[in-house]
Amino acid sequence: xxxxxxxxxxxxxxxxxxxxxxxxxxxxxxxxxxxxxxxxxxxxxxxxxxxxxxxxxxxxxxxxxxxxxxxxxxxxxxxxxxxxxxxxxxxxxxxxxxxxxxxxxxxxxxxxxxxxxxxxxxxxxxxxxxxxxxxxxxxxxxxxxxxxxxxxxxxxxxxxxxxxxxxxxxxxxxxxxxxxxxxxxxxxxxxxxxxxxxxxxxxxxxxxxxxxxxxxxxxxxxxxxxxxxxxxxxxxxxxxxxxxxxxxxxxxxxxxxxxxxxxxxxxxxxxxxxxxxxxxxxxxxxxxxxxxxxxxxxxxxxxxxxxxxxxxxxxxxxxxxxxxxxxxxxxxxxxxxxxxxxxxxxxxxxxxxxxxxxxxxxxxxxxxxxxxxxxxxxxxxxxxxxxxxxxxxxxxxxxxxxxxxxxxxxxxxxxxxxx
Amino acid sequence: xxxxxxxxxxxxxxxxxxxxxxxxxxxxxxxxxxxxxxxxxxxxxxxxxxxxxxxx
Numbered sequence: 001x002x003x004x005x006x007x008x009x010x011x012x013x014x015x016x017x018x019x020x021x022x023x024x025x026x027x028x029x030x031x032x033x034x035x036x037x038x039x040x041x042x043x044x045x046x047x048x049x050x051x052x053x054x055x056x057x058x059x060x061x062x063x064x065x066x067x068x069x070x071x072x073x074x075x076x077x078x079x080x081x082x083x084x085x086x087x088x089x090x091x092x093x094x095x096x097x098x099x100x101x102x103x104x105x106x107x108x109x110x111x112x113x114x115x116x117x118x119x120x121x122x123x124x125x126x127x128x129x130x131x132x133x134x135x136x137x138x139x140x141x142x143x144x145x146x147x148x149x150x151x152x153x154x155x156x157x158x159x160x161x162x163x164x165x166x167x168x169x170x171x172x173x174x175x176x177x178x179x180x181x182x183x184x185x186x187x188x189x190x191x192x193x194x195x196x197x198x199x200x201x202x203x204x205x206x207x208x209x210x211x212x213x214x215x216x217x218x219x220x221x222x223x224x225x226x227x228x229x230x231x232x233x234x235x236x237x238x239x240x241x242x243x244x245x246x247x248x249x250x251x252x253x254x255x256x257x258x259x260x261x262x263x264x265x266x267x268x269x270x271x272x273x274x275x276x277x278x279x280x281x282x283x284x285x286x287x288x289x290x291x292x293x294x295x296x297x298x299x300x301x302x303x304x305x306x307x308x309x310x311x312x313x314x315x316x317x318x319x320x321x322x323x324x325x326x327x328x329x330x331x332x333x334x335x336x337x338x339x340x341x342x343x344x345x346x347x348x349x350x351x352x353x354x355x356x357x358x359x360x361x362x363x364x365x366x367x368x369x370x371x372x373x374x375x376x377x378x379x380x381x382x383x384x385x386x387x388x389x390x391x392x393x394x395x396x397x398x399x400x401x402x403x404x405x406x407x408x409x410x411x412x413x414x415x416x417x418x419x
Numbered sequence: 420x421x422x423x424x425x426x427x428x429x430x431x432x433x434x435x436x437x438x439x440x441x442x443x444x445x446x447x448x449x450x451x452x453x454x455x456x457x458x459x460x461x462x463x464x465x466x467x468x469x470x471x472x473x474x475x
Contacts, residue, residue, distance in 0.1 A: 352463065356451055370451050372458025386458030390450065401423075402450050408422035 027054050028343045031112055031122040033102045033281050035059030035087060037066075038313025038328035039128030040417045043095050045336030046126075053343070056096040056120055058112065059087065064418065067186065068325050069410050070155040074163045075196035076204075077363060083155055085418035105285035107306045124339045126301075126310045127287060127294070128332070129279025130154070131185050131323075134292070137275045138178075138251060145253035149270040152193075153185060165269045166197065171205040173268035176258055178248040179214045183293070184276050185314050185323045187220035188369065192359035193271070195225065198233040199362050211265060212239045213258060214246040220322070221359060221369050221389050228361040248272070278315035285309055293317045298375035300338035300348050301331060310335050319380035321373050327355040329413055350375055352383070358406030366402030429475045432468035439464045 030053055032043045043057040063084045072078040087097045098120070104113035111119045133151065135142045141149070152162040166175070175197060179190040194212045201208040210233075219225075229237050240246035245262035252259070256267045277283075277292030287294045287303045294311040295304040301316065303309045312335045313328035321327045330353045338348035356370040371387035373380045390402060427435065441447030442456035443464075459467070 352458070354455055354458070356455070368451050370454045372455060383458040386454060386456075388454050398450060404423050405450060408424050411422060412424070 027052050028123045029054045030124050031056045031120050032126040033058045034128035035064055036130050037325040037417055038332045041329045041332035042126050042336050045333050047093050047095050049340040058098050058102050060101045065155040067155045070159045071193045071196045073159050075200040102281045127282050128313045129281045130314045131276040132279050134275040134277055140251040141272055148253035149272045151272055151274055153273050162271055169268045172207040175210045175269045176265050176267035177212045177271045178258055180273050180275050181215040187322050188357055188359045190273055191225045195361040198237040210237045213248050214241055217241045217243050221367055224367045232362055282315045287311055298380045299350050301335040320382045321355055321380050324357050364403050365399040366406045368402055427471055432472040435468035435471055436464055
């Protein structure tokens with residue numbers, strides 16, 4: 001593949017600078033759990049950094065279904081097949097891809113137990129489990145309820161379920177989205193989803209309404225989204241903030257009803273985005289704290305709770321960095337460089353990381369937020385003066401460029417991670 | 420790859436330095452690169468350019 005400017009900017013200065021002497025201790029074993037943007041990138045970067053490393057990627061699924069651009073699938077603009085990626089390229093590079101679940105982690109003996117009962121030993125373990133849901137945190141919303149009121153916050157069957165429910169809804173129906181409190185995967189995601197569902201309704205079912213019930217008063221790229229909604233979807237899309245009673249306090253899946261302190265909303269299609277925590281394996285490894293997420297060292301992404309275990313991607317507490325595929329990919333590169341350095345008994349270099357998140361408010365209307373991050377006082381902090389959102393007053397061609405760049409970013413990052 | 424973003428691997432390091440400095444100052448128009456380039460010092464830009472030039 002070609003390396004684009006954007007792909008390169010996800011790489012770390014550390015990766016740029018480390019040399020490649022022979023390993024002192026021979027064939028070090030690194031195990032990566034989770035084959036999403038964080039885990040697959042990390043496995044690849046480790047194997048490339050040191051061909052002598054024995055890198056094992058443990059992933060439960062035969063393929064990965066990507067979340068970025070899955071809102072376009074929900075809106076009927078894109079097939080789900082465009083979201084699916086296999087691990088053949090990783091296998092071709094010498095990585096052992098084991099399709100199984102990690103059932104237990106023994107940090108003292110440095111062993112991972114798999115679903116089939118076998119164990120895999122490691123010198124360094126990288127956990128990239130993404131998110132799990134806090135089932136039951138919202139009364140009425142459990143795994144069974146997600147069939148009636150899909151979350152569609154892990155891409156795959158849930159994405160198709162929400163798409164099919166929208167497709168089956170008659171014109172004039174009411175769609176309700178419940179957006180969670182911070183922190184959660186993909187901060188602009190609920191609002192991109194609202195935008196693209198509004199686009200679907202406007203073009204296919206124009207008598208319908210969309211209500212976003214929010215547990216927050218502020219959200220990512222808020223002014224840009226709201227300006228676009230006013231311009232593109234007036235009277236169709238209504239956002240109800242926390243202060244205006246938007247926080248959903250319970251749901252009834254049998255009637256597709258969402259209840260707030262002030263009202264109850266009966267929906268024809270309900271999308272409930274639940275509260276989240278680090279993926280299960282982080283919990284069983286003892287790498288998650290009382291918040292449910294994983295505290296890490298910002299230079300190495302090593303767990304602050306479990307030496308020898310690193311955590312990257314959505315599961316990590318990464319300071320100012322959002323939980324995004326771009327951030328996961330960048331963190332994975334930094335982590336791989338740090339793990340390689342540690343296994344060579346070399347000091348890891350302090351990294352600088354980038355994130356860029358594009359959102360589509362319509363197919364030809366993109367907006368973005370970007371940030372640059374570095375370790376300050378043990379946390380990843382914004383580099384002052386850098387980053388920010390697209391201009392509020394940009395002309396249509398600027399929005400069209402950003403929509404094109406969004407699609408190009410997806411092609412690039414998925415090629416880099418899986419291709 | 421089908422992308423509107425130019426490939427930069429193996430590019431002349433002077434070109435990369437000039438582009439990044441132009442993005443950073445705003446002299447070179449961009450959508451997102453200006454926001455990103457502001458996060459990097461001259462030394463870091465130089466390191467990035469040298470690394471990219473070595474990739475092929």
